[in-house]
Amino acid sequence: MNITFLQPFYLWFVLAVPLLILIHILTLKKAAVEAIKFSNFEAVQKVSRGVIFSHAYKGLMINKNFILLAVRGLAYTFLIISLSVPILHYQGIANKFDVVFVVDTSASMLADDIAPNRFEATKTLLSSFVDSAPKGSQMGIVSYAGVNTIDTSLTEDKEELAFAISKLEIKRSGGTATGDAIITASNLLVDSKSAMIVLITDGQSNSGALMQDALDYANSKRIIINPLGIGTKDGGEFLGVNITSMIDEKSLQSIASQTNGTSFMVDSSGALENAKVWFDTSIVQREKKPLSLSLSGILLLIGILLLIGEFILLNTRYKTLP
Amino acid sequence: MSKLDIDVHFAVRHLDISTKRNVKSSFLGNYKSVFKGAGLEFEGFREYGPSDDANMIDWRATKRAGKLMVKEFIEERNLNVFFLIDGSSSMLFGTKKKLKIEYAVEVAAGLLFATINSRDLAGYAIFHDDIVLRAPPTTGMKQFFSFCRETVNTKYYGGDCRLGNALKFLLTYLKSTDVLIILTDMIGVKGEWERYLKIIAHRMETIVILVRDPADRSLPESDFFVILEDPYSREQLVVEPKAISAQYHSSVMHDEAALRSSLTKMKVDILPLQTDQAFAEPIAIYFKKRMLKYR
Numbered sequence: 001m002n003i004t005f006l007q008p009f010y011l012w013f014v015l016a017v018p019l020l021i022l023i024h025i026l027t028l029k030k031a032a033v034e035a036i037k038f039s040n041f042e043a044v045q046k047v048s049r050g051v052i053f054s055h056a057y058k059g060l061m062i063n064k065n066f067i068l069l070a071v072r073g074l075a076y077t078f079l080i081i082s083l084s085v086p087i088l089h090y091q092g093i094a095n096k097f098d099v100v101f102v103v104d105t106s107a108s109m110l111a112d113d114i115a116p117n118r119f120e121a122t123k124t125l126l127s128s129f130v131d132s133a134p135k136g137s138q139m140g141i142v143s144y145a146g147v148n149t150i151d152t153s154l155t156e157d158k159e160e161l162a163f164a165i166s167k168l169e170i171k172r173s174g175g176t177a178t179g180d181a182i183i184t185a186s187n188l189l190v191d192s193k194s195a196m197i198v199l200i201t202d203g204q205s206n207s208g209a210l211m212q213d214a215l216d217y218a219n220s221k222r223i224i225i226n227p228l229g230i231g232t233k234d235g236g237e238f239l240g241v242n243i244t245s246m247i248d249e250k251s252l253q254s255i256a257s258q259t260n261g262t263s264f265m266v267d268s269s270g271a272l273e274n275a276k277v278w279f280d281t282s283i284v285q286r287e288k289k290p291l292s293l294s295l296s297g298i299l300l301l302i303g304i305l306l307l308i309g310e311f312i313l314l315n316t317r318y319k320t321l322p
Numbered sequence: 323m324s325k326l327d328i329d330v331h332f333a334v335r336h337l338d339i340s341t342k343r344n345v346k347s348s349f350l351g352n353y354k355s356v357f358k359g360a361g362l363e364f365e366g367f368r369e370y371g372p373s374d375d376a377n378m379i380d381w382r383a384t385k386r387a388g389k390l391m392v393k394e395f396i397e398e399r400n401l402n403v404f405f406l407i408d409g410s411s412s413m414l415f416g417t418k419k420k421l422k423i424e425y426a427v428e429v430a431a432g433l434l435f436a437t438i439n440s441r442d443l444a445g446y447a448i449f450h451d452d453i454v455l456r457a458p459p460t461t462g463m464k465q466f467f468s469f470c471r472e473t474v475n476t477k478y479y480g481g482d483c484r485l486g487n488a489l490k491f492l493l494t495y496l497k498s499t500d501v502l503i504i505l506t507d508m509i510g511v512k513g514e515w516e517r518y519l520k521i522i523a524h525r526m527e528t529i530v531i532l533v534r535d536p537a538d539r540s541l542p543e544s545d546f547f548v549i550l551e552d553p554y555s556r557e558q559l560v561v562e563p564k565a566i567s568a569q570y571h572s573s574v575m576h577d578e579a580a581l582r583s584s585l586t587k588m589k590v591d592i593l594p595l596q597t598d599q600a601f602a603e604p605i606a607i608y609f610k611k612r613m614l615k616y617r
Contacts, residue, residue, distance in 0.1 A: 035550060036549065038537070039413070047566045048566055319547070321544060321547070
């Protein structure tokens with residue numbers, strides 16, 4: 001386990017904290033403490049001995065001063081370190097494979113044979129795939145119809161992936177250029193040691209690069225393709241138009257076998273749950289991998305909590321009048 | 323703050339109203355009867371006659387002589403009253419509407435007016451480390467107006483309470499004074515004040531009007547720590563009022579009782595006043611008691 005800093009320059013500001021503490025100590029005795037002039041002071045002094053006795057520069061005041069100083073110093077330290085974006089590198093359990101989801105967003109995906117429609121069912125399935133993946137798994141999303149879009153590059157950030165999934169929409173460009181999408185996804189995985197594509201589609205490629213060329217390209221990068229077909233053989237309706245599923249199960253199996261992958265068919269609403277199982281068993285392979293975690297957010301939160309704690313102490317336990 | 327907040331008219335008017343309620347006569351017209359040496363000069367004793375007021379019988383003289391004896395007084399003379407006001411730092415304190423010094427000056431103004439209004443002599447002085455302002459006893463309203471004009475100036479206030487120095491000075495300054503009224507809080511008094519007070523009390527009638535703020539007797543309630551500062555030494559103390567409130571009150575009342583006892587032994591009268599209470603009523607009641615005592 002080790003820590004690296006993306007913005008190490010900011011760490012120099014941490015040196016200001018001990019300097020501030022030193023200045024505070026040096027000026028502590030000389031600083032005039034605001035106090036209430038009290039005429040019968042000697043009477044108070046007489047009864048204070050042995051009960052609560054503390055000179056303004058000793059005892060309670062010093063305890064208060066140093067405790068609050070320590071809390072504030074820690075808060076500043078955490079805030080400064082968070083600015084330097086520390087990254088914690090550690091060994092953790094993650095998916096062996098980096099996965100890019102290639103999602104068919106052509107108009108035929110609006111067919112309602114898989115409730116509520118193929119597209120919405122795909123998005124729900126995709127969300128569950130992302131949620132169930134081990135923390136630290138690298139995943140990306142490419143959506144396509146006639147043209148393809150990189151919705152998100154490889155990332156561990158599940159919130160980013162969830163946001164990208166929520167923004168997926170049916171593309172206006174006609175056609176289904178599956179080959180092009182596979183090539184784009186392969187390029188995203190070019191630096192990955194172990195890579196997979198999960199191809200979610202309801203039909204055959206009918207535009208763009210030839211499927212065989214795309215598969216050869218993927219194989220050259222040693223990328224496994226796992227096709228997931230979605231849609232019933234009877235097809236479904238879209239805007240009153242019956243759309244017959246163009247899924248060719250044999251083609252999907254061929255894609256899988258050529259790339260050492262496995263295929264799965266969601267040919268009914270009931271098969272959606274089985275698809276989750278297929279993902280968890282065939283796509284996710286847990287192993288120990290070097291992972292990284294940004295500590296910036298945690299340190300920022302701790303710094304803010306310490307400042308709030310100091311504020312609370314100043315107004316409760318250590319509140320003094322005046 | 324360049325001037326004290328003093329309401330002289332209020333002081334004079336309310337003193338008169340209150341004494342009328344308690345003494346059934348105007349204080350301003352009859353205040354002389356409050357002081358034992360006032361108005362009439364004692365000449366000697368004579369045998370009681372059928373026309374004499376039985377209140378005039380002096381029982382000590384009667385016991386000595388073996389027959390009823392009365393005091394004999396001749397002619398009135400002018401009263402000579404001197405007001406000594408404590409202007410030390412502890413008097414510049416107040417948790418209520420008035421600082422102790424403002425309250426004390428209002429009391430002195432009312433009594434000084436009564437004195438001058440009766441064509442008697444009144445003088446005054448302000449002290450802290452030493453006497454910083456003085457005016458010898460004289461008659462006439464000019465003295466009263468000078469008092470009102472000068473005592474509001476804050477330049478005369480602030481410093482240690484060296485009552486001994488002030489009394490030592492007055493021993494030579496005051497030649498024929500009948501009554502010395504000292505307005506002070508008796509807090510932080512330094513020097514040999516007891517010695518000089520004893521001497522002065524022997525020469526003239528001495529009254530200490532003890533002016534205190536409620537906080538001089540009871541700590542204000544607070545849930546928090548409070549940082550207090552000594553107005554003299556600037557020393558600071560952090561206290562938790564609710565932890566020491568009971569002991570503070572007890573200690574202060576004990577010290578006050580000891581002070582009263584000490585002053586009584588010196589034949590000095592003491593009238594305690596508190597700044598959150600109107601002074602006219604306590605003064606009227608006090609003077610009523612004195613009238614009954616000395617007549």
